Amino acid sequence: MRWDLSRRVFLKGAGLAAVGVGFHPSSLLVRTAQAAEAGTQVLVQVFLRGGADGLNQVVPYGDPDYYDLRREIAQARPGQSGGVSNLDGYFGLHSELAPLLPLWQDGRLAILPAVGNYGLTRSHFDAQDFMETGTPGIKTTADGWLDRSIARIAGSEVTQAVAFASVLPRSFLGGEPVLVAQNLATFDLRARTWRTEAETLLRAMYDPRTDAQGQVGRETFAAIQALARSPGLMAAPANGAVYPTATVGSSLRQAASVIKAGLGTRCIFVNVTGGFDTHANQLAANTNDYRSLGQALAAFATDLGRQLDDVVVMVNTEFGRTSAVNGSGGTDHGSAHCMLAFGGRVRGGRIVGRWPGLSRADLHEGRDLAFTVDYRDAFQEIARVQLGIADSLFPGYTPGAGPGIVA
Amino acid sequence: MSVSPQDIGIRAAVHLLNRLGFGPRPGEARAILSGGLDRWVREQLDPGADPELETRLSRLSTLAYPLSQTVALYGAEDQRGLGQVIDEFNTAKVIRAVHGRNQLQEVLVDFWFNHFNVYIADGFARPATPSYERDAIRPHVLGRFRDLLGATARHPAMVYYLDNYLNTVARSVGGGRIVGGINENYGRELMELHTVGVDAGYSQADVVDAARCFTGWGIDNLRSSGSFVYRPVAHDTGAKSVFGLTLPAGGGQEDGERLLDYLSRHPAAARFVSRKLAQRLVADDPAGSMVDRAAQTFLATDGDISEVVKTIVGSPEFWTEAFAPVKPKVPAEFVFSALRAADAEVTTARGVSAALQAMGQPAYACVPPTGYSNRGDDWTNPSSHLARMNFALDLAAGAVAGVAVDARAAVRKAGGSAEDAKIAAAALSADLFGRGLSSETTGALSRVAPAGSPSVAARVLGLTLASPEMQAR
Numbered sequence: 001m002r003w004d005l006s007r008r009v010f011l012k013g014a015g016l017a018a019v020g021v022g023f024h025p026s027s028l029l030v031r032t033a034q035a036a037e038a039g040t041q042v043l044v045q046v047f048l049r050g051g052a053d054g055l056n057q058v059v060p061y062g063d064p065d066y067y068d069l070r071r072e073i074a075q076a077r078p079g080q081s082g083g084v085s086n087l088d089g090y091f092g093l094h095s096e097l098a099p100l101l102p103l104w105q106d107g108r109l110a111i112l113p114a115v116g117n118y119g120l121t122r123s124h125f126d127a128q129d130f131m132e133t134g135t136p137g138i139k140t141t142a143d144g145w146l147d148r149s150i151a152r153i154a155g156s157e158v159t160q161a162v163a164f165a166s167v168l169p170r171s172f173l174g175g176e177p178v179l180v181a182q183n184l185a186t187f188d189l190r191a192r193t194w195r196t197e198a199e200t201l202l203r204a205m206y207d208p209r210t211d212a213q214g215q216v217g218r219e220t221f222a223a224i225q226a227l228a229r230s231p232g233l234m235a236a237p238a239n240g241a242v243y244p245t246a247t248v249g250s251s252l253r254q255a256a257s258v259i260k261a262g263l264g265t266r267c268i269f270v271n272v273t274g275g276f277d278t279h280a281n282q283l284a285a286n287t288n289d290y291r292s293l294g295q296a297l298a299a300f301a302t303d304l305g306r307q308l309d310d311v312v313v314m315v316n317t318e319f320g321r322t323s324a325v326n327g328s329g330g331t332d333h334g335s336a337h338c339m340l341a342f343g344g345r346v347r348g349g350r351i352v353g354r355w356p357g358l359s360r361a362d363l364h365e366g367r368d369l370a371f372t373v374d375y376r377d378a379f380q381e382i383a384r385v386q387l388g389i390a391d392s393l394f395p396g397y398t399p400g401a402g403p404g405i406v407a
Numbered sequence: 408m409s410v411s412p413q414d415i416g417i418r419a420a421v422h423l424l425n426r427l428g429f430g431p432r433p434g435e436a437r438a439i440l441s442g443g444l445d446r447w448v449r450e451q452l453d454p455g456a457d458p459e460l461e462t463r464l465s466r467l468s469t470l471a472y473p474l475s476q477t478v479a480l481y482g483a484e485d486q487r488g489l490g491q492v493i494d495e496f497n498t499a500k501v502i503r504a505v506h507g508r509n510q511l512q513e514v515l516v517d518f519w520f521n522h523f524n525v526y527i528a529d530g531f532a533r534p535a536t537p538s539y540e541r542d543a544i545r546p547h548v549l550g551r552f553r554d555l556l557g558a559t560a561r562h563p564a565m566v567y568y569l570d571n572y573l574n575t576v577a578r579s580v581g582g583g584r585i586v587g588g589i590n591e592n593y594g595r596e597l598m599e600l601h602t603v604g605v606d607a608g609y610s611q612a613d614v615v616d617a618a619r620c621f622t623g624w625g626i627d628n629l630r631s632s633g634s635f636v637y638r639p640v641a642h643d644t645g646a647k648s649v650f651g652l653t654l655p656a657g658g659g660q661e662d663g664e665r666l667l668d669y670l671s672r673h674p675a676a677a678r679f680v681s682r683k684l685a686q687r688l689v690a691d692d693p694a695g696s697m698v699d700r701a702a703q704t705f706l707a708t709d710g711d712i713s714e715v716v717k718t719i720v721g722s723p724e725f726w727t728e729a730f731a732p733v734k735p736k737v738p739a740e741f742v743f744s745a746l747r748a749a750d751a752e753v754t755t756a757r758g759v760s761a762a763l764q765a766m767g768q769p770a771y772a773c774v775p776p777t778g779y780s781n782r783g784d785d786w787t788n789p790s791s792h793l794a795r796m797n798f799a800l801d802l803a804a805g806a807v808a809g810v811a812v813d814a815r816a817a818v819r820k821a822g823g824s825a826e827d828a829k830i831a832a833a834a835l836s837a838d839l840f841g842r843g844l845s846s847e848t849t850g851a852l853s854r855v856a857p858a859g860s861p862s863v864a865a866r867v868l869g870l871t872l873a874s875p876e877m878q879a880r
Contacts, residue, residue, distance in 0.1 A: 050775065122595075123605050125777050158789070166767025167780075168788045180788035182765065187790070190797045191869075193860045198800060198870070204851040205874050212735065212787055213875035220789040220796075273774050279592040280570040327588020328573030333595070365611065 041345075042259055043386040044268045044313040045146070046252075046297070047169065050276030051124065052317040053331055054338025055369065056286050057097060058111050062090030065358035069324045073283055073331075087111070091351060096290035099298035100340075107349040108301070108308070109342040110405050114356050115378055116371030118364065120319055122333035124277070127318035132170035134376060134394040145379060145393045147174030150267055152389050158222040159263040164251035165271035172269065179223045184254050185234060187227050232261040241303035246292035248272045249299065256303040259311060266387060276317065280328035301342065309344035312386050312406060316340075316375070322367050323358055335368035339378060345385050345406040352403050373403045381405055410842055415730075416440045418841030420447075422729040425880035426688050427451050427720070428510025430744030431839055433820035448720065452549065452713050454509035463502055467495040474542070474563065477534035478633035489534055493527070496537040497756040498809075500770055504743040505753050515548035515712075516540065517739065518687050520771070522680075523559040523601060524778035525568045527771035531629045535564035536771055552680060552710030553671040556601065560667055561635050563626045569593035569776060572625040574618055575641035587641065594618030596776045598650070602670040604679035609650040616647040620654065620662040677705035681715055683781060688719055690727070690734055691782040697724045732843070732879045735783030738766035740880065741795055745872045746810065748839050749802050750817040755809035762807070765794040783879070796873040803869030804861040814865035825864040829853040835871045848874050 059075045060066050061084060067074050075094060076083035084092025085101050091113065093100060103109035119136025120127040130136040134145035150161045151174070161178040163169050172178045181187055191198040199221070206217025227233060235257060243249035251270045258265050272293070275285035297315070301308055320337035336356075342348060353373035356362050364370040376394045381402025383389050392398050420436035423444060428451070439447040464470060469477075469492045480488035503513050520540055527536040543562040547555035559565050566572050574594075575587035594617030599605045609617075623642030627634050637660045646656040652669040654662050670676055681701035685693035697719065704711075704718040719725060728734060736744060742762055746753065753759075756770075763769050767786070773779050780786070801807050803814050815825035823834025832852035836844035844852075852874075855866045871877065 121605075122611065123599055124775055125599075126605055167786055167791070178788070179790075181790040182767070187793060189793070189800070191800045194866065197856060197859075197866075201851040201854060201870055202796065202873060204854075205845075205848045205870075208847050209845075209875055211733075211875075212784065213878050216787050216789060216792045217875060220792045223789045224793070277775070279590055280573045326590050327575055327577060327586075328570055328590045330570070330573075330590070332591040 040310050041386040041388075042266055042268065042311045043149075043382060044255060044270065044311060044343075045171070046248075046270045046272060046313060046315040047171075048272045048274070048276050048293075048315065048317040049124075049128070050274065050278075050317070051127070051319045051321055051333055052276040052289075052337065053278055053282065053286065054113060054317075054320040054336065055323060056282070057094055057290065057340075058087070058113050058338045059084045059092045059094060060090060060113065060355065060358065061092050063355075063358045065323075065360075069358060071325050073325050073329055088351060090355075094286065094290050094294075096287055097294040099294040100342075103298070103301060103342050104349055108344075108346055109340065109348045110346050110350050110352050112339040112341070112352045112373050112378060112403065112405070114336040114353055114369060114372045115316065115339040115375050116319060116336040117374050117376070118335060118371070120335075120375075122319060122335075124318060124333075129170055131316075131318050131375060133173065134379070135396065138396075141395065143174030144169070144171040145383075146171040146267055146269065147176050147178075148393050149383050149387055149389060150176040150178075152391075153266055153387055155264060157226065157264050158219050159226045159258070159265050161267045161269075162255070162258055162265055163269040163271065164254060165269065169269050169271055177219050177222075179219075179226075181223075181254075183250075184227055184258070188224055226263060230261045230263055233257050235260070237299065237303040239302050239305050241299040242295075243299040243303075244292040244295040246274075246296070248274075248292050249296040252296045252300040253303070256300050259304065259307060278321065278330045279326070279332060280330040282330040297340075297342075312341060312343035312346055312382050314339065314341045314378070314382055320369055323363055323369055324367065335364050336371035339373075339375070341378075341382065341405045347404065347407050352405055374399075377402050378405060414837065414842045416444075417837065418730055418843065419444060421839065421841050421843075422726070422732070423448065424510070425732065425744070426725070428514060429504050429740065430747050430880065432747045433750050433817050433838055434822075435747075436838065436841070451509065451511035452717065454512045454549070457508045460503065460507045460509075463506055464499055467499055469495045470499055470537070470541075472537070474535060474538040474634070475632045477537060478531075478629070479631055481531065481534035481633075482630035492537060493533065494755070496540075497760055497770055498753070501743075501746070501756045501759050502753050504739075505746045505751060511716075512545075512548060514687075515716075516545050518684070518781075519544050519548050519555060521773070521778040521781075522683060523555075523565065524773050524776050525564045525771075526774050529568065531567045531626075531633065532564055535562070535567060535633060538562070539564035540771075547712075549713040549716070550711075552676075552705070552712055553668065555712070556667055556671050557664070559601070560597070560621075560663065561624070563633050563635055565593075566624060566626055566635060567629075569596055571621050574622050574624070575638075576619075576622050576643035578640075589615060589618050589622070589643070591615065591618045593621055597621075597666075598670065600776055600778075602679065603650070603673050603675035607650070607673070607675035607679070613648075613650045616649045617666060619643040619645070619647050620649065620666045623660065624663055671710055672706070674702070674706060677702040677710075681705055681719075684712075684715060685719055686781045688716070689722075689725055691784050694724045697722045730843075732876070734880055735787050735878055736880050737779065737781070737783055737786050738763055738768035738791060738795070739770070739779075740783075741878065742766070742798065744880070745799055745802055745877070748817075748872060748877070749812045749814070749868060750820055751802065752811040753809065754811070758801075758808035758810055762794060762798040766791045766798075787878075792878075795878065799872035799877070800869040803865045803872060805865070812868075814862060814868045817868060818864045825862070826857075828855040828857065828863055828867050831864060831867040832871070835868065839871070840876060844871075844874065844876050848876060 078086035133141040135141040158177045243253045274289040316339045321331035321334040356370040380399035385406040420440045424431040543558035569592045571593040574590040577588040595614045627636040647654040708714040821834045821838035823831040
């Protein structure tokens, strides 16, 4: 039987195959122990799909042009009714993101209010593609930046990378196995009266195949086995953490339990869809989405407790939105967005990156917030510190030292 | 195990059913082969009446509600009326896919809805989407692209979903106050997603002027009639220049219509649309030469979709995978093909909807306007795969809500014995796959224990539907 070598599944680490024919449960335990020695730092990326409006998440209420540009959708100053939570006298958190304030005050949350790259374009599909493959303007890149990251980490358990999404995020496009799941608690075959026979016969069909179906079949059964050995995944949130019922809450709750269960997971992706593409009537959509986002992120931090030291969470989106309100109480596609980063090694309590300003001369093409931090520099810096990656994860680009998010 | 001429014919029939339809029902490949494959294809391209389907759908009384009636339900205190409309709308889709004779029509309704995507769960889109599919999409799926484009542009569901009802010229209303203003959403997605595609080379300025063309296109009200209305006072009458089309000042509703004319005839649109059709019908990454031919047909026939489909089906590339199916099924394709292969009777969409949700492709519920990917490969992941295997096993055991399956009858219809696993496996392989199941798969199926629960037939059928071969078409 031939293995597809480009999948790199069994060439890594000590040479034990973690998936496919020859997989024995004991080898998974050995691999997990090895992974624990190799490093336990986790990178969590929370991706807000739709072009979330950074100017409304972290509000530059101190900027002299802000209120004229945003008019009826501007957020009130600190202290006013419904006003933002003051961060540093210039910026404030949207009122629904107030649950993140303790992280700021504890020095765990850093904010980058002007992240981007004009090569991302203003198309949802292209901007997400360019951000996730890491090559703005180039459509032929066949793998994602997180696939390249995982490829550089020792170990090849199927649980090394977990994505809470309904489809594989493009960030993971490539050869590395990723556990894509929506609900880990029910990740098992349901054939109640004949489960053993069903699994045996299905594996007999899938295991010998060298095509894409064989690959996904083997990854599925490997994931079922890995998760079945982790009863800790079902434990209730710790430290009184309460997650919102929205999907982002369920995803982050499961992300926390995956980290606590010690499966050797190094990278977690949380896909967040919602009302972020606010072309019209954005106040209500923002309130809704930021409420569940703020609660979910805060609950995640609470739930992890001391283990937050081993985690960095980055929250980003494919682009921000126009600085001026449009004709429908909303905003159209823009450029720079607001990125959040919190966790153990984050140098928090700081605004990171130069604020470019909102005067007409400072805006990109007279309409968008300009970017002052290239997203690739931010991503690389966090990956370097959390995943121990030294070389560039972005083909054709050499990131610098980074904007100074993490220590 | 040798492959006979009959098997080759069955494989060709299976291929046609998999590509132009949602997959074979037991005995169906044999039936269309004996009736003539050419004839079947011609009938699919020119759909006739389907009285049996109409009888099935007739008990779903809300299907015929005009838009004004569903919008009135949306505005009502008691939301159960609207709930029934949406339930029946979802049920109808499954019934049509599973029981309809005009399979290509159902595939194309699915395809074009996805191309001109609307998200059903968003406010006014809830009452408007059933009418959108029935009145704007379905009548044009094999007709002229320009007609389809125009119908979607004017339908209140689209006008709402892409915010065009809020897209107005900025007007001064006294006291220095300005109301209204351009909303770029529809103008951008019209070009990027509906017609010429993001690589066509239009600029940000083109997006703005495209949006200006559609100012004034609105909805009369959102709570009672919900009809399309054009408001001249809201229209930006200035001169416009969109991607090579110049429109002089003083235009009205025809600014938008002329832009639709222009975009629907643009060579980039011919290519963009043809490529998507080829992706759906042929391969995740369709051959450039075939796409070129289809695009030429598109331009030569002024956007006749059935001619473009004929060009694609007539291409040698259409047959490349007939004897080794590789294109992975997207979740909806898998679910519908499994229902058909199991000879299922669909009553409601309840269990099917839950399964599609678990696989990541709930019907009518794609949030972004890009729609669901047509690339099967994009949907291949452990979570979706597990959901498919579970659905397959549940379905064959009769445990999917709203669907009845008699596994023994299905296996017998395929020509097998319901009690002998080996014979059942061979029959399913021959009838549904043209003997295309691998020896590992048929070997595994043959090893189903002769006694136990669920029945032998249910277990063999379930495992067949969960097999690797069933995941591709």
